[in-house]
Amino acid sequence: MQGKELYAALCSACHGKALEGYAADHAPSLITPTFLESVNDEFLTRSITTGRPGTSMAAYGKKLGGPLDDAAIARLVAFVRARGNVPQKQLAGLTKAGDPKAGATIYDATCRVCHGDLKSRGEAVHLANPMFLAQASDPFLRHAIVNGRAGTKMEAFAKKLDEQQLADVIAYIRTFVNPAAPAISQLPAPTGKEPLLLFPKGKEPDWTAREDRFVPVDIVKKAYDEKRKFIIIDARPPSEWMRAHITGAVSIPYHDLKRLDEIAQDTWVIAYCACPHHLSGDVVDALKARGHTKAAILDEGINDWHRKGYPMTVAEGVEKPAGEPPAPAGQIR
Ligand code: HEC
Ligand code: HEC
Known part of the structure; x- marks a missing residue:
């Protein structure tokens, strides 16, 4: 393609x-x-x-x-x-040495509400992500903060922060990387032959999907505990399944739906992603297009399931997702 x-x-x-x-x-x-x-x-x-x-x-x-x-x-x-269609620019670097302590004060007052903290993403790009910080140079960070991103919620801070404050806040953002954090490992790749059904001998689940489309995490967990007969599909790319998935979930990613043809029409299917609705919604729509009526989305997504301590198979070093940081009153969300 x-x-x-x-x-x-x-x-x-x-x-x-x-x-x-x-x-x-x-x-x-x-x-x-x-x-x-x-x-x-x-x-x-x-x-x-x-x-x-x-x-x-x-x-x-x-x-x-x-x-x-x-x-x-x-x-x-x-x-x-x-x-x-814009050429790359030569970016200005930092001209001052930053003080992370002073930067923390600026970050907490000005940036945290959108960008979250060390553990949790807010509604904007997670600046504490180790992969992001490994890629983002100081001039890149400075450029984003000074010029903002027109048409998004990221304003230009050129008039609000001077060179010293820019250096301080960037020095603070750099402290987010925890050098002691374990490297993320992965589980073996899915073979495409994992059994589809969770509990082949179980009874059919007795939930009703809200709007014919959503089943809440707690209801699915109850059916899971009762060993009901259904299928859980992980709709994310297999790389994500290899980091962490609901125990017993099969990887049928939104971009490769072949295995849907193996699913019997009378079997209940729950699809999830991290989003919580978009990629799993694609899988449910694809099932419905194939004539299935018993297909729904795990309403709150895998992160909520994981956060609640429900059964997960995870690679070493993968932690429970933190909650979203609380938004102060009056903030956009
Ligand atoms: C009102 C919400 C909001 C506030 C406040 C805010 N940002 Fe942003 N920021 C965003 C959004 C949204 C983006 C992504 C914009 C886009 O779509 O390109 C962004 C992008 C960035 C990026 C680029 C990340 C990337 O990978 O593209 C950096 C760096 C950044 N912000 C730093 C800061 C700093 C430092 C502050 C505080 C001085 C701050 N932001 C305040 C919303 C915010
Ligand atoms: C399920 C939703 C989803 C899909 C699908 C997805 N992305 Fe992303 N992408 C995100 C989110 C969310 C972020 C920001 C992550 C963060 O908080 O750091 C992101 C970040 C990025 C960035 C970094 C941007 C920046 O400002 O730092 C690039 C580049 C990117 N995506 C490209 C792609 C491309 C190309 C594809 C298709 C192959 C893709 N994405 C598919 C959700 C998605």
């Missing part, structure tokens, strides 16, 4: 048809000029290859269990570049 088709099939659900962002999961825009002029192709390639573990941005690289080889990722990067 060409970059354009790959984008439509794999990325537009979250980043929007026109790359404008915010179609789902607060996925950022990929085409604001101040973003594209500040990133090299390496940044884009690595963001797509390794994803941002712990957010809904999955690893799409083959090496990590994703669907795309290097050539396909290069076509996607070229597509994003061509769509944005």
Whole structure:
């Protein structure tokens, strides 16, 4: 597939048809000029290859269990570049040494409400993500903060922060990386032969899907405990299943739905993603298009299931997702 088709099939659900962002999961825009002029192709390639573990941005690289080889990722990067059509700029660096303590005060007062803290993402890009921080240079961070991202909620702080304050807040953002954090490992890749049914001898679940589409996490957990007969589908790219999945869930990613043909029409299917609705919604729609009536979305998604301590199979070092940081009164959410 060409970059354009790959984008439509794999990325537009979250980043929007026109790359404008915010179609789902607060996925950022990929085409604001101040973003594209500040990133090299390496940044884009690595963001797509390794994803941002712990957010809904999955690893799409083959090496990590994703669907795309290097050539396909290069076509996607070229597509994003061509769509944005802004040349890369020479970026200014920091001119002062930053003080992380002073930076923390600025961050807490000004940035935290959108960007979250060390553990939790807010509604904007998670700046504490180790993959992000490994890719983002100081000039990149400075450029984003000074110029903002026109058309998004990221304002330009050029008039509000002086060079010292910029250096301070960036020094603080750098402290987010915990060098003692264990490297993330992965489970073996799905073989495509994992059994579909959770409890083949069980009774049918007796839930009713809200709006014919959603079943809450607690109701699914109850059926799970009662060993009911149903299928749980992980709709994310396999790289995410390899980090953590609901025990017994089969990987049928939104971009490769072949295994749906193996599912009997009279069997209940619950699909989930991290989003919580978009990729799982694609899978449920595909089942309905095949004539299934017993297909629904795990309402709150896998993160809520995981947070509640329900049965999970996780790779070493993968932690329970933290809750979203509370938004102070009056803030957009
Ligand atoms: C399920 C939703 C989802 C899908 C599908 C998805 N992304 Fe993302 N993407 C995100 C989110 C959310 C972030 C920001 C993550 C964070 O908080 O750091 C992101 C971040 C990115 C970034 C980094 C942008 C920045 O400003 O740092 C790039 C580049 C990117 N995605 C490209 C892609 C491409 C290309 C595809 C398709 C192969 C794709 N994404 C598919 C949700 C998604
Ligand atoms: C009102 C919400 C909001 C506030 C407040 C805010 N940001 Fe942002 N920020 C965003 C959004 C949304 C984006 C992503 C915009 C896009 O789609 O490209 C972003 C992007 C960024 C990026 C680029 C990340 C990337 O991968 O593209 C950096 C760095 C950043 N913000 C730093 C800061 C800092 C530092 C502060 C405080 C001085 C701050 N932001 C305050 C919403 C906010």
